[in-house]
Amino acid sequence: MLGAAQTLIELHGCSALGMxxxxxxxxxxxxxxxxxxxxxxELALAVLDxxxxxxxxxxxRNLRSDAPPLQRLRKLFxxxxxxxxxxxxxxxxVSGCLFGNLTLEMSNxxxxxxERLQQIFDAQVDMVDAVVGEARDRGEAxxxxxxxxxRSVVAQLEGQVLFAKLYNNTQxxxxxxxxxxxxxxxxxxxxxx
Amino acid sequence: MLGAAQTLIELHGCSALGMxxxxxxxxxxxxxxxxxxxxxxELALAVLDxxxxxxxxxxxRNLRSDAPPLQRLRKLFxxxxxxxxxxxxxxxxVSGCLFGNLTLEMSNxxxxxxERLQQIFDAQVDMVDAVVGEARDRGEAxxxxxxxxxRSVVAQLEGQVLFAKLYNNTQxxxxxxxxxxxxxxxxxxxxxx
Numbered sequence: 001m002l003g004a005a006q007t008l009i010e011l012h013g014c015s016a017l018g019m020x021x022x023x024x025x026x027x028x029x030x031x032x033x034x035x036x037x038x039x040x041x042e043l044a045l046a047v048l049d050x051x052x053x054x055x056x057x058x059x060x061r062n063l064r065s066d067a068p069p070l071q072r073l074r075k076l077f078x079x080x081x082x083x084x085x086x087x088x089x090x091x092x093x094v095s096g097c098l099f100g101n102l103t104l105e106m107s108n109x110x111x112x113x114x115e116r117l118q119q120i121f122d123a124q125v126d127m128v129d130a131v132v133g134e135a136r137d138r139g140e141a142x143x144x145x146x147x148x149x150x151r152s153v154v155a156q157l158e159g160q161v162l163f164a165k166l167y168n169n170t171q172x173x174x175x176x177x178x179x180x181x182x183x184x185x186x187x188x189x190x191x192x193x
Numbered sequence: 194m195l196g197a198a199q200t201l202i203e204l205h206g207c208s209a210l211g212m213x214x215x216x217x218x219x220x221x222x223x224x225x226x227x228x229x230x231x232x233x234x235e236l237a238l239a240v241l242d243x244x245x246x247x248x249x250x251x252x253x254r255n256l257r258s259d260a261p262p263l264q265r266l267r268k269l270f271x272x273x274x275x276x277x278x279x280x281x282x283x284x285x286x287v288s289g290c291l292f293g294n295l296t297l298e299m300s301n302x303x304x305x306x307x308e309r310l311q312q313i314f315d316a317q318v319d320m321v322d323a324v325v326g327e328a329r330d331r332g333e334a335x336x337x338x339x340x341x342x343x344r345s346v347v348a349q350l351e352g353q354v355l356f357a358k359l360y361n362n363t364q365x366x367x368x369x370x371x372x373x374x375x376x377x378x379x380x381x382x383x384x385x386x
Contacts, residue, residue, distance in 0.1 A: 100355060103355055103358065117359055148368055151365060152353070154352070155349055155353045155355070156345065158351070159347070159350070159351040159355075160348045162296055162351055162352075163314070163344065165296065166296045172348070175344070179345050179349075179376055182376050183375050
């Protein structure tokens with residue numbers, strides 16, 4: 001049911017989502033929705049948690065490895081691009097970021113969803129921030145405010161994923177790594193590495 | 194009617210938008226929708242055109258002035274932040290970018306809206322690109338690919354506006370100018386200016 005709801009939200013957004021459609025896609029009897037969830041908001045929160053739980057594993061794997069800090073960020077961008085490319089190959093279109101989508105669509109409507117999305121983006125920024133701090137300690141990044149820099153890196157990621165979706169083209173994601181180095185004031189001599 | 198539709202789209206997204214609600218908000222008789230528009234898609238396109246037409250005037254004013262190129266970009270970000278702040282003061286919440294919202298919500302549903310949004314973002318990137326090219330000609334930016342850099346600047350703008358909306362806080366937009374200088378490889382000695 002969560003999978004069905006996530007697929008439908010990615011395709012059509014949340015507001016347009018009907019409970020009958022969710023049940024049909026999930027293959028459960030129409031009308032059984034309230035057996036599982038007390039409201040569409042509760043379902044949306046469960047979809048967010050499920051999606052972040054899966055995504056966070058990948059972020060942890062890439063950002064908490066033994067590689068040098070900047071290389072860990074690079075792995076994160078490569079994984080993001082690979083995910084979008086795989087999604088495009090399997091369903092024909094590049095999907096946006098579920099969190100970005102729901103922020104733009106829902107965050108002015110329900111406080112519970114806004115708070116959950118804030119927590120998720122806070123967690124992403126904190127994870128990047130920790131790596132940026134390590135890079136700075138090694139003299140590989142020169143940025144003054146590591147938290148602001150981390151937020152800018154995540155903002156750049158959201159913006160480029162939006163373009164990848166709009167143009168149905170993952171190529172714009174190639175710029176993420178070089179832009180990240182620029183935003184961090186990285187001291188790496190060769191940015192193309 | 195366009196104003197009513199834009200307000201409702203900013204609040205609730207496009208999919209959830211009902212024609213009766215548009216007519217009620219616009220103060221026109223329910224059922225007169227099809228006198229004005231042949232479909233909701235046609236209305237959405239008209240809202241996009243109207244919004245871009247207004248926004249483009251501001252972009253032109255800021256990006257085609259006599260000021261040095263990088264200062265013109267700075268003016269654009271200051272205007273973006275001032276707009277969001279004014280919106281927050283008048284309606285309590287920071288609104289997202291209408292184009293970004295509709296990209297995430299609608300671009301996988303209707304080709305006409307996807308194409309129009311592509312044209313609008315293409316135009317924004319071209320306008321920034323022209324200024325970046327001037328800055329590079331003056332030796333004030335070092336970036337190799339001015340078009341890719343311009344797209345990254347617009348992506349950063351979209352991402353930070355998304356955060357401003359999510360956290361209902363325009364402060365994240367303060368980072369736009371410094372980030373723009375970093376993304377362009379600007380040679381300005383003092384980035385805090």
